[in-house]
Amino acid sequence: MSKLHSVKLPHFSASAEETTRKIPSPEEVAISMAQHIGAPCTPCVEVGDYVKVGQKIGDSEAFMSAPVHASVSGTVKEIKDVMNVGGRLCKTVVITNDNKNEMYENIKPPKADTKEDFIKAVRESGAVGLGGAGFPTHVKLATKDKIDYLLLNGAECEPYITSDYRELMENSDDVLAGIDLIMKMLEIPQAIIGIEEDKPKAIAKLTELCAKYKNISVKKLPGAYPQGAEKVLIHSLTGRVVKEGMLPSNVGCMVMNVSTAGFIYSYIQTGVPLVKRRITIDGNVVSSPGNFFVPIGTLLHSVVGFADVKKQPDRIVLGGPMMGNCAFDPDTPLAKTNNAVLLFADTVERKTTACIRCGRCVRACSLNLMPTELESAYDARDAEALERLKVNLCMNCGACSFVCPAKRNLAEKNQLAKDFLRQAKAK
Amino acid sequence: MNKLFVEASPHIRSSRTTQNIMLDVVIALCPALIAATIIFGIKALVLTVICCACCVVFELLFNIIAKKERTISDMSAVVTGMLLSFNLPVDLPIYMAVIGCFIAIVIVKCLFGGIGQNFANPAITARIALMLSFTAAMTTWAAPLASWKNSVDATTVATPLAMMAGGEDITGTYSLLDMFLGLRGGCLGETCILALLIGGIYLLARGVIRFETPVCFIGTVAVLTLLKNGFDFTNMLYQLMSGGLVLGAVFMATDYSTTPVTTKGKIIFAVGCGLITFGIRQFATMPEGVSFSILVMNCLTPMIDRFTVPKPLGALVPEKKKKEGEKNG
Incomplete structure (x- = not known):
């Protein structure tokens, strides 16, 4: 198996060993109807409606889509078009938080005894890939290809981000139970959890816990960027090559983020859909970097207001420093796919010079x-x-x-x- | 909140810049410059400083006259100046060196579009131009350590390569240690192998150059020389340490702009340089062929680049080509 090219990135992981905290409940959330790759949802609530945590507020007929749920309880203030960081306009439901955190009464563990029910339940949970790409999880699970390997992406190869690492450290039982559940439901014979070598504690912990499951193993990945990219991960863990135009399932692989697996298990147990997620807050103006549970739809300025910043940031990156997007508006809401918010100041414009053909x-x-x-x-x-x-x-x-x-x-x-x-x- | 700064990803960049790469090359050339100053006297340092200054001034003037962005801060002109002076005999009249700088910077580099755009190595091309224009001055070699000895010995000597090409026994004149330390006639920066190797190791350690080029270049010459001379190792070592082979292999054949970008391409380039150097040294009338070999391979670089495009991971190239072929045929 030939080694793929990679680059060594600087290490910024000040947030790694901090236990995940909660942020104060935001006064308002703006929940976008396009939280994933695929068809955006249509709002199924109206202005003035009272919604509770976990209540579905948007859904779509399309297969390539996942429903969205209210992340706080309160009143729908308005439904408006908001431009996301990708430059796409999408319907967004703004909810004024009443801080009661009332749970939706119909929340109960879903029926998931058969493969069909399980996939349907995953769809209802609003699950999308939590690593950043936001591929609707139920679509991935519904593949017709024969899957040999369930590959769990715990590489987290970008600097700063440590949210998957915290998931592995704090929620390892759920992650493994989720993997086991998916394997049973889809009859996948083997699962490999890929973790970069710079996270020895997570590797040790997961390796120990994996002893209970005979078909789940942990594999140490080289600390080289972009180890967490789907094609690279598949190559590193199985040696298989996903050809141009193919999906991982075409080569018998299903790749899933560790946090997604952990979420699926908790959903099947509790029935609480994807209404909050863990994000890393870091950057050169953040004095105490860490991971935080934030309700989906929290506005960026609430995050900045809450984060312990030394000075006002002049650059906000949603996601990692390598692939994340710069926010252009502090009112941008966080989506299911945002794994980090990085706040920087003292940004200097970069000067581009001529290519010297260094290779x-x-x-x-x-x-x-x-x-x-x-x-x-x-x-x-x-x-x-x-x-x-x-x-x-x-x-x-x-x-x-x-x-x-x-x-x-x-x-x-x-x-x-x-x-x-x-x-x-x-x- | 302040105005937000927006840019496309990635948002962090490596600390490597063109300027600090060039600075590394300058640092790597310093041991050889010090050695040259010891071996040939202070005039070696003077010639090098003049060449650097001329190169920088020519580039600045060109930028001003052509109304281009000032590029002298990238330090590449300093590197060219140093390399050019290293390829000159220490007693070369200054005006000739200035002409060399003009050829290197203005004709070879700036007229082709500046850094990264020139197809031929500026210092090498300038050296060849000077060699053809001022053959006598370019082949008059000062004796090593003359300024220290204060003696009335011959002030000029023949280079080891010329001696070997003339069939003279070289071992009596220069020991292998003399060769390694650079106590011989030759261009001012090429003689001290020890200093050049120190510079080369520094460049390798700093990731500025890759080992493939120097190893394949020198290795090719070594193997071919051994084969031709019936496995005479002493002769091979003399061959490797004479002329500009080490200087060329470490500092000139590793130039970014004028050599292939892929590793495979670099290997082809270096082996080609080795073949041509060996051919010229052993079979042509000229004693030295390193400069010519690099210039010839510089010219072949675009072609090498074309044939060494790596196959992207999982790319479906061959099938598509077949289909198109069927359609067209």
Whole structure:
């Protein structure tokens, strides 16, 4: 098995050993109807309605979708279009919190004795991939392919983020029970939990607990970015290669974030849908970094107000520093997929200089792409070259931009190039 | 809240910059500069400083006249100046060195678009141009350690390569240790192998260069020399330590702009350099071939790059090509 290229990233994990805390209940939450990849939901509540925690407030007929639930109890203040960090406008339900935290009365453990019921229950839970991509979990579970391996992503390869690590340390029993449940329901023979070598405590803990389950094992992953990327993880854990245009299930693998597995188990036990999640709050202005449970839909400015900041941030990153997005509006609500909020100050604009052809980007790309060549092809608007060089495979991990000594925005160019190629092909 | 700063991911970048890479190369060249100053006297240092200054000034003037962004702060002109001076005999008239700097910076580098855009190594090309224009001055070699001896011995000597090419027995004139320490005639920066290796190890440790290029370049010359001379190891060591082989393999064949980007490409490049160097040294009329080998391989670099594009992980290239072929055919 050949080793894929990777990069060494600086280590920022000040939040790692802090037990997850709760943030004070926000006065208002704004819950977006598009919390996942796929069709956005349609609100099923109206302005003025009183909603309770866990009550469904949006759903969709589409298969590729997951319902959304109220994360606080209170009154629906308004339903408006909000632009998310990806630049997409989506319907958002704003709820004024009455701080009573009243649970929805119909919450009870779902019926999940058969595979069909289980998948249906997972859909109702509103579960999406908690690692960041937000693929609706029930869609993943409903695959028709034969699955040989359930691969649990505990790599958490981006600096700063430690929310999956905290999940592994604080909720390890649920994670394992969730894995076991999924394996039983879908008749998957084997599960491997991949954890990066820089988290020895989690590896030790999970390895010990895995002794109880004969088909679940823990595998130490090299501390190299982007270890947590789906294709890279599959390659590291099984040696299999997900070919262009294929899904992991096509090579007999199902990849799931450890936090998603933990959530599924707790949902099957309690029936409480996905209304809160753990996020890491860190960054150079945060004096006490840590992990926090926040209700879905909490507005960024509440997080900033709550976080112990030394000075006002001038840059807010939702997600990790490698693949996360910059928020442009402090009123942006947090989504199910946000695993971190990073607050930075003293941002200086980066100066880009000429490419010196050092080849660092070529040796950084785990998919063997040539970012420098892709950049020139895009600058020349050469669709043929972009297609030949396979820009469509780029997963925007950012490793090329990270290593570039000329500080060129190679990963960004690749995304623009993908879009350009799509349009060129459509013509 | 302040205005929020928005940019595309990633939001952190490595501390490596073009400038600190070039600074590392300058640092790596310093041991050889010190050695040259000891071996050939203070004039070695003077020539190097003049070359660096000229290169920087030429680049700045070009930037101003061509109304381009000032690029001298990236330090690459300093590297070019140092490398060019290292490839010159220490007694070369200054005006010739200045012409060399002009060729290197203005003609080879800036006119082709500046850093990263030039296809040929500026210092090497300038050296070759000077060699062809001022052959006598470019092949007059000062005797090593002359300034220390204060003697009336010959002030110029032949280079080991010229001696070997002329069939002279070199072992009597220079011991292997002399060769390693650089106590021989030659260009000012190429003679002290010890200092060049120290610089090379520094560059490797700092991740500026990769071992493939120097190892394959020097290795190819070593193997071919051994094969030709019936496994005469002493002769091989003399060959490796003479001329500009180590300087070229460590500092010039590893130049980013003018060599292939992929590891596979770098290996092809280095082996090609080794083959040409060996060919010129052993079979051509010129005693030295390192500069020419690098220049020739510089010209082949775009082609090597074209044929060494790595296959992306999981890419479905061959099938598509087949289909297109069927359609077209």
